[in-house]
Amino acid sequence: MANCYAIVDRQLRKNLAAEFDMTLVRFDILATLDRHPDGLSMSDLSAELFVTAGNxxxxxxxxxxxxxxxxxxxxxxxxxxxxxxxxxxxxxxAKLNAAHQAWVEDLLGGMSQSQSMQLMELLGAVRKQLAARGLS
Structure with missing residues (x-):
C-alpha cells in the first residue's frame, strides 16, 4: 500500500510542479476549499487535510x-x-481538479470502475479507523 501510494504521490507532485508550478499541499487546500463554497475555518480545513492548522x-x-x-x-x-x-x-x-483527475485516471486507468470505487471505499474506511484512533 505504501509503495503504491509513493509512486502515485511522486508522479502527481511532479505533474503539479511541472504544469502548474504548484505543490501538492497547495493543491489539497484549493481542492478542499472548492468542495466548501462557504469556506472553512482554519481548524476545519486542517481537520479535512489531516494536518495541524500551523502546518x-x-x-x-x-x-x-x-x-x-x-x-x-x-x-x-x-x-x-x-x-x-x-x-x-x-x-x-477547477483547472487543477480537472488535471488531477486526468492524471489519476491515466495512472490507474487499467482498473475497472468498480475496482476503483472499491479501492476508494476501502481506503476511506482505513482512514476513518486511523483517525478514530487519533492518528492522522
Missing amino acids: ISGIVRDLKEQKLVTTSTAQTDRRSSIVSLTDSGRACA
Whole structure:
C-alpha cells in the first residue's frame, strides 16, 4: 500500500510542479476549499487535510497574497478565521481538479470502475479507523 501510494504521490507532485508550478499541499487546500463554497475555518480545513492548522497557516497566507483565497473573521468566534476561495482561486481549483483527475485516471486507468470505487471505499474506511484512533 505504501509503495503504491509513493509512486502515485511522486508522479502527481511532479505533474503539479511541472504544469502548474504548484505543490501538492497547495493543491489539497484549493481542492478542499472548492468542495466548501462557504469556506472553512482554519481548524476545519486542517481537520479535512489531516494536518495541524500551523502546518497550513503559512500556505494559506501565501495563497491569500496570490489572491486565490480570502480570510474573514468567523461570525460565531471572532478568534477564528474563515478561509474561502476567490473567483481566481475557484478558476484555478477547477483547472487543477480537472488535471488531477486526468492524471489519476491515466495512472490507474487499467482498473475497472468498480475496482476503483472499491479501492476508494476501502481506503476511506482505513482512514476513518486511523483517525478514530487519533492518528492522522
